[in-house]
Amino acid sequence: MPPPADIVKVAIEWPGAFPKLMEIDQKKPLSAIIKEVCDGWNLPNPETFSLQNADSTNFYITEKNRNNIKNGSILRLTTSAAQMAQQLHERIQSSSMDMKLDALKDLANSSRDITFAQEFINLDGISLLTQMVESGTERYQKLQKIMKPCFGDLLSFTLTAFVELMDHGIVSWDTFSVAFIKKIASYVCKSAMDTAVLQRSLAILESMVLNSQDLYQKVAQEITIGQLIPHLQGTDQDIQTYTIAVINALFLKAPEEKRQEMAHILAQKQLRSIILSNVIRSNKPINDEMAHQLYVLQVLTFNLLEDRMMTKMDPQDQAQRDIIFELRRIAFDVECESNNSGSIEKRKSMYTRDYKKLGFINHVNPAVDFTQIPPGMLALDNMLYFARHHQDAYIRIVLENSSREDKHECPFGRSSIELTKMLCEILKVGELPSENCHDFHPMFFTHDRSFEEFFCICIQLLNKTWKEMRATSEDFNKVMQVVKEQITRALTIKPNSLDQFKSRLQNLSYTEILKLRQSERMNQEDFQSRPILELREKIQPEIMELIKQQRLNRLCEGTCFRKISSRRRQDKFWYCRLSPNHKVLHYGDLEESPQGEVPHDSLQDKLPVADIKAVVTGKDCPHMKEKGALKQNKEVLELAFSVLYESDEYLNFIAPDKHEYCVWTDGLNALLGKEMTSEFTRSDMDTLLNMEMKLRLLDLENIQIPEVPPPIPKEPSNYDFVYDCN
Numbered sequence: 001m002p003p004p005a006d007i008v009k010v011a012i013e014w015p016g017a018f019p020k021l022m023e024i025d026q027k028k029p030l031s032a033i034i035k036e037v038c039d040g041w042n043l044p045n046p047e048t049f050s051l052q053n054a055d056s057t058n059f060y061i062t063e064k065n066r067n068n069i070k071n072g073s074i075l076r077l078t079t080s081a082a083q084m085a086q087q088l089h090e091r092i093q094s095s096s097m098d099m100k101l102d103a104l105k106d107l108a109n110s111s112r113d114i115t116f117a118q119e120f121i122n123l124d125g126i127s128l129l130t131q132m133v134e135s136g137t138e139r140y141q142k143l144q145k146i147m148k149p150c151f152g153d154l155l156s157f158t159l160t161a162f163v164e165l166m167d168h169g170i171v172s173w174d175t176f177s178v179a180f181i182k183k184i185a186s187y188v189c190k191s192a193m194d195t196a197v198l199q200r201s202l203a204i205l206e207s208m209v210l211n212s213q214d215l216y217q218k219v220a221q222e223i224t225i226g227q228l229i230p231h232l233q234g235t236d237q238d239i240q241t242y243t244i245a246v247i248n249a250l251f252l253k254a255p256e257e258k259r260q261e262m263a264h265i266l267a268q269k270q271l272r273s274i275i276l277s278n279v280i281r282s283n284k285p286i287n288d289e290m291a292h293q294l295y296v297l298q299v300l301t302f303n304l305l306e307d308r309m310m311t312k313m314d315p316q317d318q319a320q321r322d323i324i325f326e327l328r329r330i331a332f333d334v335e336c337e338s339n340n341s342g343s344i345e346k347r348k349s350m351y352t353r354d355y356k357k358l359g360f361i362n363h364v365n366p367a368v369d370f371t372q373i374p375p376g377m378l379a380l381d382n383m384l385y386f387a388r389h390h391q392d393a394y395i396r397i398v399l400e401n402s403s404r405e406d407k408h409e410c411p412f413g414r415s416s417i418e419l420t421k422m423l424c425e426i427l428k429v430g431e432l433p434s435e436n437c438h439d440f441h442p443m444f445f446t447h448d449r450s451f452e453e454f455f456c457i458c459i460q461l462l463n464k465t466w467k468e469m470r471a472t473s474e475d476f477n478k479v480m481q482v483v484k485e486q487i488t489r490a491l492t493i494k495p496n497s498l499d500q501f502k503s504r505l506q507n508l509s510y511t512e513i514l515k516l517r518q519s520e521r522m523n524q525e526d527f528q529s530r531p532i533l534e535l536r537e538k539i540q541p542e543i544m545e546l547i548k549q550q551r552l553n554r555l556c557e558g559t560c561f562r563k564i565s566s567r568r569r570q571d572k573f574w575y576c577r578l579s580p581n582h583k584v585l586h587y588g589d590l591e592e593s594p595q596g597e598v599p600h601d602s603l604q605d606k607l608p609v610a611d612i613k614a615v616v617t618g619k620d621c622p623h624m625k626e627k628g629a630l631k632q633n634k635e636v637l638e639l640a641f642s643v644l645y646e647s648d649e650y651l652n653f654i655a656p657d658k659h660e661y662c663v664w665t666d667g668l669n670a671l672l673g674k675e676m677t678s679e680f681t682r683s684d685m686d687t688l689l690n691m692e693m694k695l696r697l698l699d700l701e702n703i704q705i706p707e708v709p710p711p712i713p714k715e716p717s718n719y720d721f722v723y724d725c726n
Helices: 030-040 081-091 097-110 114-122 125-135 137-146 154-166 178-189 195-211 213-222 225-232 237-253 256-268 271-280 288-309 318-332 344-357 366-371 377-389 391-402 412-426 450-469 473-491 498-507 510-523 530-557 634-639 658-671 679-696
Strands: 007-013 020-025 049-053 074-079 559-562 573-578 584-590 605-608 612-617 640-645 649-654
Touching: 020 030, 030 049, 030 074, 074 081, 081 097, 081 114, 081 125, 097 114, 097 154, 114 125, 114 154, 125 154, 125 178, 154 195, 178 195, 178 213, 178 225, 195 213, 195 237, 213 237, 225 237, 225 256, 225 271, 237 256, 237 271, 237 288, 256 271, 256 288, 271 288, 288 377, 288 412, 318 344, 318 366, 318 377, 318 391, 344 391, 366 377, 366 412, 377 391, 377 412, 377 450, 391 412, 391 450, 412 450, 412 473, 450 473, 450 498, 450 510, 473 498, 473 510, 530 573, 530 658, 530 679, 559 649, 559 658, 612 658, 634 640, 634 658, 640 658, 658 679
Parallel strands: 007 074
Antiparallel strands: 007 020, 049 074, 559 573, 573 584, 584 605, 612 640, 640 649
């Protein structure tokens, strides 16, 4: 007879004693179970003890998480979180440096557990740590010189404990003094600083900037870009990542009027070329966190264009009109005529003729063309850059098209305006960076004016494609669609330089695009006859059931999610998976991203599927309604979903990517008996349905289908024929 569901069999350890095997009744209070364990070992004062997971986490067992105890779990009887916090609070104030060092090391490890962290914070432990940092630097540095490396660095453990405690979100970042900020900043500014101390100091500064506008002002006064640059010139990728993260945070939180000024400083300090040389083109592969920070920097840099993109041209502004005159002068090698040269009507007629050749929609006053936002004045900026820095190509395009009389001329002005708008859409200019994206393009770090150079390459591509398509003005939108496809396909290979991007575009001619489209169209062949449509309707439920089973199987395998945190350094993870009988969601925290599936037994929490009331997505999720950067992030909104249960309880998710988002929302809706409506389901339905249709419509007359599959051939006697591509 199986044991009752509320009884779990565990082993409990106590130093110096044999482990005790016992059955825990989950209906009994935890205090009663601890008293029973203490009585078995004749230990007084059971209220000073707690149970702890005897694994790498060493997390405390509480009434809230006790249901995660599984049969066969190994627990440890240990000092209670309150008692441990009190002891460490006293030990880190010891006059003995050895005792202080050991205590801080234990504190750094214990602070990962929120139960302990809450108790230590209740003792005003955060204030104690900040005071130690503010006042104890000189002693720490002396200790660093005399202590052996194996004992670690006392300051490093202090900062590690501080970071872990703050990461729980219990204490507000607005509570810290200027003296503490100055001290942390001083560690970053020193040329020779312990790596661990430097890492944690950079992490603290980043969190301060991201979590408090007031602290941003104070940190910005203490840290300059020039002081951060040397950390990028080293070889430690972790330090480089933390450094770029701080720069990104300062960039993100800077007022709009200061961002251009900051960008100018970054250009003066040659940040782009330093990152290109020491990070992107270094011998070390770029890890995910570095890729994310480079992506954020790329987005923030392009977002500087938003102001010009959303600025309309004032047709009456003479300075702005002079830019159009400059475009005319360069193209037709004419000087601006004086007011006395010829009649007003003659000059107007001449200007109108030239503006028509330049391809503007409004030939009389082309300034009106730039009143559309986006792209606003950014289009005019791009055109002027192209005319000045690629003058031969500019003149060739303008004269080549203005000399055509067969209605096949490509309008340079109109094309430039629409192309600028398209490039802004492709690069998502004006949107906040995504929390989970690593999509940076190395080629944009190879030039100080990368967007303008990007435009110059693409406007020449547009002119080339126009000629290949033998397009007329009626085909303008078709040409723009082809050009967009050429650009996006070329970007998918992540060219290392603008020249590589240009070479890739050369291979993506209009003819090649047609071939690719034809190939894709054949793979997505659609049958429209009535018998075929009836057959599709008949087999569609079978396919939907197959998709449903696949989704549930994926939920059973589980997924690793990133914990929602204001800091991205020292990533926190949690794992969630569905039980094989589809009745319970098992979930729990992880120390690191797992390499494979995580067993049910190692996940501390569980949620019965029967208790789930609803699944909500996007801005309806509770964690998306909270204040902070996440609320404004469009891409994070698209990956967010929540499981609501009981009256006001919820389990919040941010999927690692769109694929996992679709899998989980589909699977959860399937569990609740609701329709699966994700893009992924529609795509799978089309793919599987078309495949099944093709199989059923195969001409198999007079073809004998074997009952069993053909045998697998024997392995070859040797593999000498294998060619090693490396």
